[in-house]
Amino acid sequence: MTTELVREELHASVSDPASASMNFLNEVSSRFPDAISLAAGRPYEGFHSTDDLHRYLRTYLDHLERLGLDADQRQRQLLQYGRTNGYLGPLIARMLAQDEGIEVPEQAVMVTTGAQEAMVVALRGLCAGPGDVVLAVEPCYVGFTGAARLLGIEVVPVPETADGLDPETVLAVARAVRADGRRPRALYLVPSFANPSGASMPVPARRRLLEVAAEADLLLLEDDPYGLFGLDEAPRPALKALDTGQRVIYLGSFAKSCFPGARIGFLVADQAVIDRQGRRTLLAEELSTVKSLLTVNTSPVAQALVGGFLVESGCSLRTAAKEKIQFYRENLRTLLATLERSFADQPRVRWNAPDGGFFAVVDVPLTADESLLEISGRDYGVLWTPMSFFHGGDGGRRALRLSCSALEPAQIEEGVRRLARLVRDRAEPR
């Protein structure tokens, strides 16, 4: 007798709506392989080759030798089980100080299997019972809301403005949650060049958000995968760089600055944790138990790849990723310029003009749903992401996200032209 399981009896995260949407997107992409994908938010593939892997490994092993580790110790560090929180703490702390002005002890750094695991670790550690909820910007990266659902943690949305999150709205939502008898533990946001919206918070709003976090006794989960990729050199300090009161847990990723295949991310949690006996530790150290129950430790070989990459650049991503920064700047400028040109005759179409990152959002005079996406791929040869995928309720129905990270400039231009034809042909009458 064969075993048959009922899908609806599996955990809700199996049928996660955002994941279902992403699966649909992947499926459409595979059916129309020749369509230009303004949907894919992955990094461009021209920056690294597999030869780099060997060089990064050698560089990191040489680094360990200079630190005084003998051959057995070097081998143990790469091949054996390792420290739960990983061994890149010193290099990452140096990088954060140099690139971001973030000063944290290396013990506050946990290396994770990508930023996704960092989100799961932080969520699990902070939310102890059913009354503990998290706030999150809406529209939101689906990996965050999905991770919360996986752990059974309620997410309370805070609507985003054109300038990212409004601190006063955050305060109002946090107070409402507390008045309702629940405890808002943290707020998730991407302050610089958000995914999906591309929005960024002005510096005064960042400072005010830190005050609000202290007033509302909230931690801030600052996700910063795109912070390097500003269109200009204007200062956009990470919240963590302004965080004199340890209100921020910083989530980092090497997927865009190095390459995704290492699956190396990290979190920085320098909050003091005090137990009943008065013993003090750092939150990152306490969270190591959670990390150990998810993946034991992050692959030390994968850590060595990123370690070699960091050592090569003297621990500066701004140096190491110079070429990438220029490339993504040109892509985003191309995207915005082509939107201007291609939609000049369609005044009902509007879009934002992010000052960095991989994404922009276009408001269109029609419903941008899965069936339109299907038509777009089949008849117009262009793919994009419905903004509704990033909303919990029914927001984003007449908007779409364009990504410009994985393409060459000429493909971006052609993709946007195709999109303009689609919108012109299918716009609803006024």
Add this chain to the structure above:
Amino acid sequence: MTTELVREELHASVSDPASASMNFLNEVSSRFPDAISLAAGRPYEGFHSTDDLHRYLRTYLDHLERLGLDADQRQRQLLQYGRTNGYLGPLIARMLAQDEGIEVPEQAVMVTTGAQEAMVVALRGLCAGPGDVVLAVEPCYVGFTGAARLLGIEVVPVPETADGLDPETVLAVARAVRADGRRPRALYLVPSFANPSGASMPVPARRRLLEVAAEADLLLLEDDPYGLFGLDEAPRPALKALDTGQRVIYLGSFAKSCFPGARIGFLVADQAVIDRQGRRTLLAEELSTVKSLLTVNTSPVAQALVGGFLVESGCSLRTAAKEKIQFYRENLRTLLATLERSFADQPRVRWNAPDGGFFAVVDVPLTADESLLEISGRDYGVLWTPMSFFHGGDGGRRALRLSCSALEPAQIEEGVRRLARLVRDRAEPR
């Protein structure tokens, strides 16, 4: 104002008792670095060098070239984001067929960040609500009970016998759980050379357990990290090899057969899942959403290392791990022989004689707790693991686990002699 968090207000998994015990063990080990550790269950370090990493990568890339992938495609597979369930499915399916007689489609294989993540994925996917519980062998690997705690899933213990789990006891416990209004979704066990007990199930009991699983509508989570390392060539089929009704989710690890630093494990879930529309998929495919919310995908570079290792051996771990199998056999024989010799004059001390694996359990006429371990490390120069660490209640208080995997035979002999002195000196009077 600095942020201070209260440890007791963090999630219970932060203070996981088993993890606290393991931390204590690590801490004692670091305070007595010269003590012989019969506590460490990690693999011996003499089998691999960092040069192997380069060779495995090259071997796997050559394999992809033979499969017809061009340079861009090979680079994309290793460096870009990848398929959630990984790309080692074909090689692992071939390995399972050759080594274990397990015949499953490659789509039933999910590559995970070690077997730990495989446990989290399976637990999360199967247990949908508060009434869904899992059964687990007791004494139990702490990574499993900890993973369940992390997800808020109740674990109902099933006591182990000298011959591993008794199927009739499993049936009785499952029925009692159901009579109590809860749904037993799965049973976790290590049928061959269990951690911590070393016990193995006879073949007839394995067959009966599969019948019981069907009768009680239970899935079996078969964890098999040590199956390769039998003392002899007697057939000990995996439950999955006998599983004609898809009752078994098989959890595999390359940490012992290859090396831990790749952090590559996998699960095999070939159960049919049917949704309300009658659409059929495999459980491994449905669980990919859960996996994506934990770690997106397993590092493809790390997968390539194990891929190269598998390709080198023609996808046979029994071939690839020949030297390791001999080494661990000699170590376990040395452990058992030295126990005979060293405790010949202490008839109140008893131990089991596992027919494979890394562990044995010694019953001693005294309380084998953390304070005894401290004395053992400081005054006798030997470390071991209290069996109480592996019990949820107050079991295992007068027993200890010995590991023989990480040492040379001469160290095992000396370690056991030291242990015999400790027990002789501190045995409670009759």
